[in-house]
Amino acid sequence: DIQMTQSPSSLSASVGDRVTITCRASQSISTYLNWYQQKPGKAPILLISAASSLQSGVPSRLSGSGSGTDFTLTISSLQPEDFATYYCQQSYSTPLTFGGGTKVEIK
Amino acid sequence: EVQLLESGGGLVQPGGSLRLSCAASGFTFSNYDMSWVRQAPGKGLEWVSVISGGGDITYYADSVKGRFTISRDNSKNTLYLQMNSLRAEDTAIYYCAKVACSSSSCPCDYWGQGTLVTVSS
DSSP states (O other): OOOEEEEOSEEEEOTTOOEEEEEEESSOOTTOEEEEEEOTTSOOEEEEETTTEEOTTOOTTEEEEEETTEEEEEESSOOGGGOSEEEEEEOSSSSOEEOOOEEEEEO | OOEEEEEOOEEEOTTOOEEEEEEEESSOGGGSOEEEEEEOTTSOEEEEEEEOTTSOOEEEOTTTTTTEEEEEETTTTEEEEEEOSOOGGGOEEEEEEEESSSSTTSOEEEEOOOEEEEEOO
8 A cells, every 4th residue: 555644744834934745655656646625624625636736726826746756735825714734645546545634723 | 516415424333334325416427436535533534435437346445345335326326335344443524525537546526525423332
């Protein structure tokens, strides 16, 4: 099984900060990497697919990059609505696996 | 508008069974793979299972293999998860999710609001 490791597990940041979350796969997954956002009590929302493809309606301040084993999700200027938990997921092979999540909190 | 509505959750004793349903609308159901993903209280997301559009190909997480069965009725636009031999560690919110294409290599682009399964005596 492919293990997905996210870091950090949590971070505190202020509105306007640049935030970077990393995700590492235990083996190469090409660009089969997706990012989701989840707010408390809500279902996850797909933000980015195929490592860097922004979903329709997702603000351009979010971006994704990487290939192989190392990936990043960047929020260029953190907004109040961005405070949430973010998960990466590999869709290269089953079992499809998620990272442990990164909780972005208000400083 | 894509809508996914899960039902069937509840309290069940260890060793018991439960069947979850997910009613889909707003897209051509049979054209897309469908998945179940769960989230234990206060924990992260865990992928459970995926089924092909035609229902002939299925995959499972090791943690549920042999106990859970995913299926679908394309005539009713409904996805199912039959859960047997339930354990306390199966306690979670179970989300139904639409896969963005007819391949498990695609992400889940729409999610239901989830149904809570609690396994306890």
